[in-house]
Amino acid sequence: xxxxxxxxxxxxxxxxxxxxxxxxALSHAVRQGLWDRMDQAEADAGVRAVLIVGEGRAFFAGADxxxxxxxxxxxxxxxxxxxxxxxxxxxVASMHGVSxxxxxxxxxxxxxxxxxxxxxxxxxxxxxxxxxxxxxTQRLPRLxxxxxxxxxxxxxxxxGADKAHALGIIDVxxxxxxxxxxxxxxxxxxxxxxxxxxxxxxxxxxxxxxxxAFDAILARGRGQISPxxxxxxxxxxxxxxxAEGLKAERQIFYDLMQTDQxxxxxxAFFSExxxxxxxxxxxxxxxxxxxxxxxGGGTMGAGIATAALLAGLRVHLLEMSAQAGxxxxxxxxxxxxxxxxxxxxxxxxxxxxxxxxLQIVTSYDTxxxxxxxxxxxxxxxxxxxxVFAELDRVCKPGAILASNTSYLDIDAIAATxxxxxxxxxxxxxxxxxxxxxxxxxxxxxxAPDVVATGFALGKMLGKISVRAGVCDxxxxxxxLATYRTAADQMILDGASPYDIDAALEAFGFAMGPFAxxxxxxxxxxxxxxxxxxAEGQAPKRDATYADTLCxxxxxxxxxxxxxxxxxxxxxxxxxxxxxxxxxxxxxxxxGITPRLFTREEIVRRxxxxxxxxxxxxxGEGIARRPLDVDMTLLxxxxxxxxxxxxxxxxDIVGLxxxxxxIKSYAIxxxxxxxPAPLLEQLVADGKTFDDLNKKG
Ligand code: 3HC
Ligand code: NAI
Numbered sequence: 001x002x003x004x005x006x007x008x009x010x011x012x013x014x015x016x017x018x019x020x021x022x023x024x025a026l027s028h029a030v031r032q033g034l035w036d037r038m039d040q041a042e043a044d045a046g047v048r049a050v051l052i053v054g055e056g057r058a059f060f061a062g063a064d065x066x067x068x069x070x071x072x073x074x075x076x077x078x079x080x081x082x083x084x085x086x087x088x089x090x091x092v093a094s095m096h097g098v099s100x101x102x103x104x105x106x107x108x109x110x111x112x113x114x115x116x117x118x119x120x121x122x123x124x125x126x127x128x129x130x131x132x133x134x135x136x137t138q139r140l141p142r143l144x145x146x147x148x149x150x151x152x153x154x155x156x157x158x159x160g161a162d163k164a165h166a167l168g169i170i171d172v173x174x175x176x177x178x179x180x181x182x183x184x185x186x187x188x189x190x191x192x193x194x195x196x197x198x199x200x201x202x203x204x205x206x207x208x209x210x211x212x213a214f215d216a217i218l219a220r221g222r223g224q225i226s227p228x229x230x231x232x233x234x235x236x237x238x239x240x241x242x243a244e245g246l247k248a249e250r251q252i253f254y255d256l257m258q259t260d261q262x263x264x265x266x267x268a269f270f271s272e273x274x275x276x277x278x279x280x281x282x283x284x285x286x287x288x289x290x291x292x293x294x295x296g297g298g299t300m301g302a303g304i305a306t307a308a309l310l311a312g313l314r315v316h317l318l319e320m321s322a323q324a325g326x327x328x329x330x331x332x333x334x335x336x337x338x339x340x341x342x343x344x345x346x347x348x349x350x351x352x353x354x355x356x357x358l359q360i361v362t363s364y365d366t367x368x369x370x371x372x373x374x375x376x377x378x379x380x381x382x383x384x385x386x387v388f389a390e391l392d393r394v395c396k397p398g399a400i401l402a403s404n405t406s407y408l409d410i411d412a413i414a415a416t417x418x419x420x421x422x423x424x425x426x427x428x429x430x431x432x433x434x435x436x437x438x439x440x441x442x443x444x445x446x447a448p449d450v451v452a453t454g455f456a457l458g459k460m461l462g463k464i465s466v467r468a469g470v471c472d473x474x475x476x477x478x479x480l481a482t483y484r485t486a487a488d489q490m491i492l493d494g495a496s497p498y499d500i501d502a503a504l505e506a507f508g509f510a511m512g513p514f515a516x517x518x519x520x521x522x523x524x525x526x527x528x529x530x531x532x533x534a535e536g537q538a539p540k541r542d543a544t545y546a547d548t549l550c551x552x553x554x555x556x557x558x559x560x561x562x563x564x565x566x567x568x569x570x571x572x573x574x575x576x577x578x579x580x581x582x583x584x585x586x587x588x589x590x591g592i593t594p595r596l597f598t599r600e601e602i603v604r605r606x607x608x609x610x611x612x613x614x615x616x617x618x619g620e621g622i623a624r625r626p627l628d629v630d631m632t633l634l635x636x637x638x639x640x641x642x643x644x645x646x647x648x649x650x651d652i653v654g655l656x657x658x659x660x661x662i663k664s665y666a667i668x669x670x671x672x673x674x675p676a677p678l679l680e681q682l683v684a685d686g687k688t689f690d691d692l693n694k695k696g
Contacts, residue, residue, distance in 0.1 A: 005033035006055075007040055012048040013186050014041035014089075015179070023061035024054045026102045028073045030064075034106075035075050038087060048190055049090040051182045052110060059095040059119070059178075060103025065128065068257065068266060077102050077134040078246060081109035085198045090189060094182025095119045095170070098158065104169075105134040108143070111196045114172040114185045115161045121169060124156035126226045128269060129262035129642060133253030137233035138245045139199040143168045146205050146234055153234075154217050154227040200242045210235045223508040224642045226256050260652045264644030268634060271627035271645070271693070276455050276465050278624065284448045286456035287398060290314060293373035295387050297328020297360070300404055301376035303432025306335040307461045309353045310344065310433060316359045316367055325360040332358065335433050364390045372400040372457065374426050379527065381408055385416045392417040400450055402426040407473050407528065410443040420445035424454055427474060428463075429636045430520070437636035438463035439474050464635045469622040476632045478622070479613045479646075481528070485672065486609035487513050488543045491583055494594030495602055497563045498575050503599035504606060508640025513606075514563040515573065516638070518556030526550040540669060541590055545582035552578075608661050608673075611650040615676030618647075618692070626689035647689040659683050 004027070006017040016037045018024045034052075041050045054060060063077060075083075084091055084106065093099075093107040095115035104121045107113050115121075123132045123140070131137060132153055141149040144167045152159065152167075164170045174181050210231060218228035229252050236248035256262055291314040294305045305315045309332070317332075319325040333354060340350045359366070367373060373395055375387050384403060391401050401423045403413055414423035425441025438461070440454035451467070458465030468474040473481055487500050501512025517525060526547060532538055549562060556562030557570055565576045587594055614629045623629045630645020643649040650658055659679055666673035682688065 003033075004030045005037045007037050009044070009047070010051075010183055011187075012046055012190070013183060014044060014047045014050045015183070016041070016050060016052045017179075018052070018054045018060065019056075021056050023058045023098070024056065024103070025061050025064040025066075026077060026106070027064035027067065030060075031075050031077060031080050035080055035083060038084060041089060042087060047089060049092065049186045050087065051092050051094060051179075051186050052084075052106070053094045053179050053182050054097065056097075058097035058103070059093065059099040060106055061098055062101025062103045062124070063134070065266060065269060068128070069263070077105070078250060081105055081135050082200075082246075085109040085111070085200060088196075090186070090194070090196055092182060092186050092189070094178045094185070095121070095161075096178040098122070100158070101125050101132065101136070102134050105132060105136045105139070108139040108169075108199055109135060111198060112172075112185070112189060112194075113170045114174060114181055115164070115170045116178055116181065117161050117173055117175055119161040119164075119170075119173075120158040121161075121164045122156060122158040123153040124158070126154060126156045126224075126230065127265060129224075129226050129259060129265040130256050131226055131230045131233050131249065131252055133250060135200075135246060135249070137230060137249045138237040138242060140169070141205050141234050141237050142199050142202040144205075146208050146238065149205075150213065150217075150230060150234055153230045204238045207235075207238045222510065223506070223640065225259070225261060229256060261642040263652060264642050264648055267627075267630070267644040267648045267690070268641050271631050272464060272634075274627055274693070275631045276459070278455075278467055280448060281452050281455060284452040286453040287371065287400065287449055289371045289400075289453060289457055289460070291316070291370050293318065293367040293370035293391075293395075295373060295375040295391070296377035297325065297331065298376065299331075299430055300428060300432055302328050302331035302335065303430065303434075304374055304376060304404065304428055305358065306332050306339075306433035307428075307463075309336070309357050310339055311460045311462070312357075313460070314357050314359075316361055316370060318361050318364065318367065320362070322362060325362060329358070329360050335431075339433075364394045367391070368394050368396060370395060370399055372402060372453065374402040374404055376404040376428075379406060379408065381412065384408060384413055388413055388417050388423075392419065398422070400424070400453055402454070404428055406477055406524075409472075410441050410470050411445070414443050414445055421447040422450055424450055425468070425470075425474065426454055426457070427468070427476075429476075435636065436462070436464045437476070437632060438465045439468040439476060439632065439636075440465050441468045441470060441474050443470055464631055466628050466632050467624055468628075468632075469620070471617075471620070471622050475617055475623045475629060476636045478617060479610060479629070479633070480637060482613035483606055483610040484513055484517075484525070485539055486606055488546070489539070489541065489669070489672070490597060490602060490605060491545070492541055492543055492586060492590065492592055493597070494587075494592075495597040496583070497579065499597060499599070500602055500606070503602035506599060507603050507607075508643060510638050518562035518564055518566075520556070521558055522546065522550050522555045522562050540671065541592075543583075543586050544589075545579065545586050548582045548585075549579065554578075604661060605665065607646065607649065608658055608665065610646045611658055612662055612673070612676050612679060614646050614650075615679040615682075615689075618689075619676055619678035625693050627693045651688040651690050655679060655683050655688065 004020045008015045020030050091110045092112045093110040099121045123136050161173045165173045214231040221227050233249045236245040294301045294317045297317050297319045305317050339345050410425045414420035424446045427439035429435035429437050438458040455465045497514035504512040554561040560566050565574045617623045626647040633639035
């Protein structure tokens, strides 16, 4: 018998304790164990009720995701849940930690549910490209009504015990030990002679306008399909008998299991966790960080300081003058007011942060005590070198010196200090207290425990940290520069910025590259282009329309005009009529006859450039694994999660066809489209990028 489920007797109650660390996923062994222990309880003389309780961190975190994509093994979860529900014994779930997906579905198959106040429940299957597949779409609406059930399953969010109680999902919320609470509750139910109350026997809820709900949720999903399919499954719960509804749910679940979206999202789930799992960090202790220095309190410095303050760290922020310091304080206060409004911090915490944890300073000598200093001054090597010289002078031995530079050479910065081993890049994304990505940029001399500290800090700040090597732009901005160039080249050939944005938004990006450029500020790209031209690295066909826009003072949203005209507000996407003549001027200057691009062709070229550069970044060791690139693009650049990341997407569409495309584009521009050696190698070996992830 399975050792995943412990069986014990407490008087006339059989207790089934789930023991499948770390989170009690419903693996095959757990399902079989529950089935067998239900049999045992039913055969055990004198048993009148069963209590199911989880050991460790959770009731159940859901189906075992590692089993998805493999042939399913019996007993299947829906059958197990039906079997639990149909038991002649009274079956009660006592929930703590999380009860997610199949875990909540098991609880819904029990006759009664009790939970501790800290328990959380949810049906997050949509985040895996699926719908609940073990009765959740049939039972939950019977308890809550259609709209709350759809809200839970289409958002996938976790809801607290009190809210779940109010919705009718949990019968009783009680503080204490889940086992003791559960036993007392079962005893009470038995004493009262409470009847078994299978949810499947409850009346179905009232219908809604299913087609409108389907269309609205599909539109919200930006191309992701599974949330909308929850609507069709719930519709079946209302329109069909329970057993038929279950079949309809199962069919949709299996159909979604075959989709590329499911593959992409499960890749994202595991990669998100694997990304900070680096062999070089095994057994390496990070240095303690409680107090940080931030140099420069502009957009990034203020965001980094906010993130650190919200994580409970002390912050000394250094600006050039008292006036600039006050401006930085204002930015941080604005960020903290937002956190207060959203309930992330209490009013007391908010006040304590501003009056005690944050110090605004102008003298480097005040930084002698910080454990880590992160520089976020202007993107200028000379200014950065001066800052690092000062930090090197005042910071205590062992303090870590970090730069938030977007592109500049960390090794060159480190070389100006007496402690290059203590120097690394910590590349945050804007806004730094919101965006999840942190590139931990490891220089040639960076010590292993300094790298470990970068990752530990990322964890403290709630970031997804990715290890990056040193090159122009590290992982993310280097790849961005390449696919942006591909977009600029398509414009020279005849596509409009608006066609390109529309094509990529249809692919799943929240915003196309030109809308993003307007948001980030066109001056950033302008500075990079000027630097590259000065270094002799301009593209062969160098577009100037973007420079013309900047020369005329249009930097995007912040100046009211860029590729779009924002006179009607920041969300207005009215094309700026001045842009097309600027592009036409480039066509005339370069003697190009513009041609039409289909949306498919735009996506194909843009993605080919992204994948090719990503493969170079992996091949050169700037990113350790393909999944590191995937997570960088997902968490820093708005890449649609349901495609898994550019290299997962490449695996799914097929590397051979992509390489063929790249070679065909190379006929026009052999330098830009030079195929990545790694991509050629994988195609020659018949392998995928994912094969490289598996090597660890
Ligand atoms: N199956 C397999 N492994 C799982 C898992 C699951 N359902 N949930 C978590 N794990 C693994 C993680 O991969 C991780 O493994 P690692 O240590 O080797 O990296 C380990 O458990 C711990 O997970 P976290 O690091 O994520 O721990 P946290 O405490 O941060 O979070 C959690 C715990 C909230 C449970 C989070 O892991 C989570 O959200 N898990 C997924 C829950 C989910 O999606 N459930 C639905 C599954 S689909 C389903 O049930 C289908 C059904 O309807 C038929
Ligand atoms: P910013 O111009 O908004 O802020 C820079 C701040 O540094 C200003 O407040 C300025 O007063 C201060 N400063 C300049 N020299 C200083 C000095 N010697 N000592 C103390 N303070 C000084 O710039 P932003 O956007 O915050 O960028 C800062 C750094 O972060 C740059 O290296 C940039 O490349 C990088 N970065 C920017 C991102 C963005 O989206 N803005 C994203 C990621 C990194």
